[in-house]
Amino acid sequence: MPVASYSLAQTAHGPWWYAWTDDGVCAAAQGELSEGEFVDRLDVLGLAEARRSDDAHPPESVDFSAVRGAFRRKVLEACSRIPEGEVRTYGQLAAECGSPGAARAVGTAMAQNPVPGRVPCHRVVRGDGHLGQYSAGGSVRKQEMLIREGVAVDDGRVPIGSAE
C-alpha cells in the first residue's frame, strides 16, 4: 500500500476530506469530521502513513481496488456515471450492471462506496421515489445534496419515471 496524501477540499457540497494515492482517490468523508477522525479512518484502510497535503488537488480517477467483489466495483463505476441533477433507482443500477433484481445488492454496494460525494451514491434512490438510506451522512444529508444539485425533492420524495 503506497503512501497516501489527504486534504480538506472545497466541493460543491462544502468541505470534504479526500485521500488519494497514485492510483486515484481512495477515501472521502464529509468535512464535519475532525482531521483526527478522518485519519483514524485512513488507518483502518491501511493508510497509516497518509500525510496532509494543503495545496495538491485530488486526482480525477478513483481507486476501487479496496472494494470487495467485482459486482460492487461494477456498480460503483456505473454510479459514477450518473449526471448531476439526475437520479437512478437501485433497481435501475442493478439492471444496468446485468443483474436485474439485485437492487438490494446494489444498496450494499453503495454502502461500500469508498468515496461518497465523488462517486455520487446520493443520486441512487428507492424505486418508489423515497430517498432511501445514505451511510455517509443519513437521508437528511442525502436530501440536502440532491436539492443542491437541482433535483426536485418533494416531501422526502423524488420523481421517478412512471410514478410522480
Place this chain on the structure above:
DNA sequence: ATACCGGCTAGCC
C-alpha cells in the same frame, strides 16, 4: 455447503 446480512421491492392489506 450453509447461514446471515444489508442504503431494496413487490404484494397485500
Place this chain on the structure above:
DNA sequence: GGGCTAGCCGGTA
C-alpha cells in the same frame, strides 16, 4: 399514502 411480510441478490463468516 402507510405498515408489514416475504422474496431477492451478491458478499462474507
